[in-house]
């Protein structure tokens with residue numbers, strides 16, 4: 001049985017005290033969520049240690065939003081996978097479209113980042129997704145397939161067990177414009193088929209594929225009801241504990 005996951009991606013939001021309060025509120029409400037749902041909060045680097053102290057011993061797992069593509073050394077401003085693990089992270093998000101778009105994150109760099117994250121015991125939430133032009137040109141399948149092949153196909157079936165895929169159509173992120181459940185399911189099923197082509201049907205069945213892009217309590221139920229949608233990567237709605245938990249109870 002593959003995991004159901006709801007992960008909050010806080011992005012560059014909240015001060016440290018605000019983030020600690022948000023994490024406390026998520027922990028306080030987490031009992032409302034069915035026990036088989038994995039809850040994750042992905043916070044800015046500055047928040048990891050204090051939030052780790054809040055979530056320790058609870059069912060909420062900690063994630064980073066990114067990690068370095070180098071192991072250690074003279075890379076001013078970077079944060080390594082080993083540092084994240086030592087700060088209490090169980091996961092890191094990698095390849096978010098905002099990193100690809102604004103910070104030149106390439107598939108080659110993502111292979112290195114994923115390799116280092118896995119080597120340091122982190123599970124990876126690997127993001128893929130097309131932008132509006134690509135969707136309108138009917139290229140969304142090709143774009144997602146290339147992103148999956150260029151990164152995921154460099155890893156083994158054993159490593160795949162530590163990777164979660166997040167499909168996030170760029171045109172739906174922070175825009176209030178959600179993919180319909182049918183649009184999302186179409187791509188999720190395609191991604192699973194792509195994974196199966198390399199790793200086999202059984203391994204592909206075990207991979208959790210999350211939807212991200214303006215997911216909220218009012219649309220989560222419809223999305224999560226789809227057979228290949230195993231949860232959500234939540235941006236804006238993760239900044240309010242009520243909304244985040246409101247999504248997590250939608251399975």
Ligand code: PGA
Nearest residue numbers: 173174213214234235236
């Ligand atoms: P959003 O962001 O929920 O605010 O659209 C999702 C994401 O970028 O992970």
